[in-house]
Amino acid sequence: MARPKKNGKRATGIxxxxxxxxxxxxxxxxKDGVKxxxxxxxxxxxxxxxxxxxxxxxxxxxLLNKKTVSSIDQNVSLSEYTDHVLEKKKREVSDxxxxxxxxxxxxxxxxxGNIKLRDINEIMVEKFLDDLFEIHNVQPRTVKDxxxxxxxxxxxxxxxxxxxxxxxxxxxxxxxxxxxxxxxxKTDDEFFSFEEAQLFLSKAKDHELYELFYLTLFFGLRREExxxxxxxxxxxxxxxxxxxxxxxKGTSIKRTNTTKTASSSREYPLTDEQVEMFRQLKRKENANxxxxxxxxxxxxxxxxxxxxxxxxxxxxTKAFGKLIKNSPELPQNITFHGLRSSCVSILVHQxxxxxxxxxxxxxxxIDTTLRIxxxxxDKEAKQEISDTMNNIISLKDYPHQ
Numbered sequence: 001m002a003r004p005k006k007n008g009k010r011a012t013g014i015x016x017x018x019x020x021x022x023x024x025x026x027x028x029x030x031k032d033g034v035k036x037x038x039x040x041x042x043x044x045x046x047x048x049x050x051x052x053x054x055x056x057x058x059x060x061x062x063l064l065n066k067k068t069v070s071s072i073d074q075n076v077s078l079s080e081y082t083d084h085v086l087e088k089k090k091r092e093v094s095d096x097x098x099x100x101x102x103x104x105x106x107x108x109x110x111x112x113g114n115i116k117l118r119d120i121n122e123i124m125v126e127k128f129l130d131d132l133f134e135i136h137n138v139q140p141r142t143v144k145d146x147x148x149x150x151x152x153x154x155x156x157x158x159x160x161x162x163x164x165x166x167x168x169x170x171x172x173x174x175x176x177x178x179x180x181x182x183x184x185x186k187t188d189d190e191f192f193s194f195e196e197a198q199l200f201l202s203k204a205k206d207h208e209l210y211e212l213f214y215l216t217l218f219f220g221l222r223r224e225e226x227x228x229x230x231x232x233x234x235x236x237x238x239x240x241x242x243x244x245x246x247x248x249k250g251t252s253i254k255r256t257n258t259t260k261t262a263s264s265s266r267e268y269p270l271t272d273e274q275v276e277m278f279r280q281l282k283r284k285e286n287a288n289x290x291x292x293x294x295x296x297x298x299x300x301x302x303x304x305x306x307x308x309x310x311x312x313x314x315x316x317t318k319a320f321g322k323l324i325k326n327s328p329e330l331p332q333n334i335t336f337h338g339l340r341s342s343c344v345s346i347l348v349h350q351x352x353x354x355x356x357x358x359x360x361x362x363x364x365x366i367d368t369t370l371r372i373x374x375x376x377x378d379k380e381a382k383q384e385i386s387d388t389m390n391n392i393i394s395l396k397d398y399p400h401q
Contacts, residue, residue, distance in 0.1 A: 005019070005048055010048070010053045010056070011057055012057075013025060013060045014053055014057060016048040019047060020043070020044070020048055021044045021046045021047070021048050021052055021053065021056045022042060022044060022056075023056060023059055023060040023063060024040070024041055024042075025039070025060070025063060026038070026039055026040075044056050044059055074118070075116055075118070076117055076162065077112075077113075077114045077115060077116055078108065078109070078116070078120060078153075079108070079113065079114065081153065081157060081162070082105050082108055083105070083109075086098075086105055089101055095248075100145070101149060104146045107132065107146050108128075108146065108149070108150055108153075111128045112124075117154075117157055117162055118163050120154075121167050122168075122170060122171055124167075125167050125168050129143055129146075129147060129174070130174055132146065133177040133181045137181060139181065140178040140181065143173055144173060147168065147171070147173060150168050151166065151168040154166040154167060154169075155169075190333070190335075190338055191334065191338045191339075191341035191342040191344070191372065191375075191376075192217075192334065192339075192346075193345060193376075193379065194349040194350075196330060196342075197217060197345070197346055200213075200327070200330055201214060201217070203327050204323060209303075209316055211277060211303075212303050212316055213316075213339065214277075215229070216339045216340065216343075217342055218274075218343065219241075219243075219343065219360070219361075220344060220360060220361030221243070222337075222340060222362075223336060224246040224313070225243050225246055226303065226316075227301075227303060227313060227316070228243075228246040228301075229241075229243075229245070229301070229302045230245055230300040230301055231282070231300050232300055233245065234270075236275050236278060236279065239269060239270040239271075239272075239275055240267055241270055241274075242266075243265060243266050243267070243268070243362065244265050247310075247313060248313070265362075266359070266362050278302075281302060289308070291306075292308065296308045303316075316336060317336040320336040321336070340361060341372050343360075344369060344372040344373065345372065345376045347360065348372075348373050348376040348377065349376065349380070354370060354373055357369050
């Protein structure tokens with residue numbers, strides 16, 4: 001029986017130990033502000049044989065090419081390490097997703113400042129999450145998203161050998177605080193009823209964004225879709241309008257020839273009245289172009305400021321909010337996105353089938369359509385019951401004061 005090989009070097013950066021081969025790479029790290037070199041062992045799973053040594057050399061070469069070596073200060077602060085992790089995420093996710101990570105990370109950095117990553121414990125994490133509710137009045141969903149991001153940052157720190165355990169993992173969001181700070185949103189107020197939609201358009205008829213609001217409501221468009229409408233997508237002779245371009249907000253404004261999903265790309269027929277509306281918009285644009293001359297910003301986008309500059313994605317959202325605030329007879333909790341759901345509400349009210357509604361508004365799956373459908377039916381049923389009961393059980397007459 002052959003004697004086992006002694007532990008030791010087999011080739012450059014290859015060590016044999018207990019019958020197996022390991023790749024050893026010198027890893028530069030910074031400790032207490034001083035750059036040092038540490039050896040990191042990577043198990044290959046290969047037995048200690050001459051042929052496998054050659055394979056281990058190839059593995060080592062691949063590891064070096066992947067730049068697995070890091071130089072992270074073991075005394076790094078949480079804010080510094082958060083920025084480091086986000087730089088890596090920037091390569092892995094879309095700009096819109098990265099923007100969400102970025103704004104959540106700012107909360108984390110503000111909460112912990114320059115505290116060392118390795119000094120943070122569960123009690124500190126709990127207090128930070130509680131303070132998001134009590135001091136900053138952050139909504140439960142946002143607190144949950146911040147906790148998830150924070151957990152992934154600490155998990156990466158464990159992998160990088162900076163800390164031994166993840167203090168975020170066992171922390172639970174305070175349910176009492178979450179319930180206390182949750183917005184009081186009635187589901188019935190998330191979209192307009194048939195009558196409310198008509199009232200809204202009458203209130204908005206003199207607003208500069210009337211046509212934008214109208215199209216959003218009529219076709220159930222997303223904000224990024226209505227802002228992405230271009231003249232090349234509107235065929236006034238064929239009386240059609242195509243949804244094939246979007247404007248999204250991340251760390252920058254993205255204008256792309258893509259929609260959210262395959263089902264989002266769609267074509268609509270236009271009525272004679274809608275064709276005339278687009279012609280009016282085109283005439284107004286030409287008048288503005290003559291008015292501003294060389295100062296006019298030319299583009300193919302339909303909705304823009306009078307000098308041709310493009311709307312910032314939040315612009316219609318804020319304008320809609322102000323209009324609602326000045327119309328107390330309308331639901332006050334509805335958002336601009338609620339116009340899209342309101343389209344579904346109107347179609348349900350008119351007796352359209354769910355599948356047709358789904359295709360009209362471009363929902364990727366029918367579940368989204370069904371949820372709104374159920375809310376509309378529930379609201380209508382309650383109103384019908386109330387009217388029926390009022391006819392049966394009536395109040396006495398009260399004198400007007």
